[in-house]
Amino acid sequence: MTAPAYPHRHLLGIEPLEASHIQAVLDTAEALREVLDRPIKKVPALRGKTVVNLFYEASTRTRASFEIAEKVLSADSLSIATSTSSVQKGETLLDTAKNLEAMNPDMIVLRHSASGAAHFLARHCRSAIVNAGDGAHEHPTQALLDALTLRQRKGRLEGLRVAIVGDVLHSRVARSNLWLLTKMGAKVTLCAPPTLMPPGIETLAPTTSRIEEAVEGADAIMMLRIQQERMTGGYFPTLREYHARFGLTEERVRLAKKDVLILHPGPMNRGVEIASEVADGPYSVILDQVTNGVAVRMAVLYLLLGGAEAA
């Protein structure tokens, strides 16, 4: 029998994946995208599978697209937002997960503010675990949907020049994308104010604190949200000052290639990291990213829950 295209039981991050696994997820997502355009947007593939979406942090896109993906594939799903759950009464992550597991789900999709939370659950639970964002560590499905968007528009990932600009320090999106793009042969440049650039990251990709330098000649620009909820110190003087130095304006977009793509994982701070004219402009593929998010999550569900349990 041939080796499975995606041989892992969980999706905890991009870092442990090989290029061929990433390719498998993207190809599967491409094949599944068509289901969303059908008159009846539902296939019976995952009938009888149960998925718990356990979200310890606020989310619109990620949670909605996981839920839609689960429904389209006919899995039964429930979403638990911790603000209305027993977490408020002081239950620990492990206790919550163990109790949910006693109800026999097949998969837990976890978002948590602590880096490594998904790995922790994977060590202690029977279910397949999907990391929907853990602290400042990884957000693998976001990187996969970004890659799918780039691949659709550019036909390839290899050799693309991609600038990742903004709050790299707090961004799990930046980390997952950096791993993914590097593994797939793209050339990444990271750009942030020195205060928002994690020390040591220059061993993984070239860094700069001049946005003009990062976007010059770029095939794609990934903007990162300023994560004020994670900021504990003064990283820059004011939001206005940040926009003046690091905001993506039309003028700065013109330094990139003519057919540059602008990506943003959302939610956007308009007028801070990205100007409204750019967000709504012709190069923006921000809403394509959202549509692709559903396809990528369908692919992850299919690859982890379709087929027999790995023996």
Place this chain on the structure above:
Amino acid sequence: MAPPAPFRERQELMDADRLSRTLSRMAHEILERHPDIRGTVLVGVRTRGVPLARRLAARMKEASGFEPPVGALDITLYRDDLTTVGPQPVLKGTDIPTSIDGRTVVLVDDVLFTGRTVRAALDELIDFGRPARIELAVLVDRGHRELPIHAVLLLERVAGPRPRTPARKRRRRR
């Protein structure tokens, strides 16, 4: 000592020449059954049904001047053994280029065997609309149906002995 062969020995059922002629015959048969060719859609079952459907459509164009639209159906998501087959089957995607509402759909595949692929294909097609009629065209019927399904357009019947492999393994061959 050689183990007893569960399958018939490999044999050539038709060469390229004969396949080409029989495809022409099949194309004419479809045209005879459905004089209103514009209301007909060919849908090949991935993987091998798709090139067959394309060739049939080309023959139908030669004979009638009109080439019916050709779609491709990946039945993986509708398989009844999806969660037992071993590793996840690779998805190739479905592409139905036109509405099938009120039309005649000719489902095309190379081999008809247990009928389970056709059951999945029928369920998937119905999710795309309400065709007036669905017909099944296959090159070879291997017999050993496990579901009440038969082909309307058929070129060759090859009823070999029932394979002795367990049911689940057999289905994986689709």
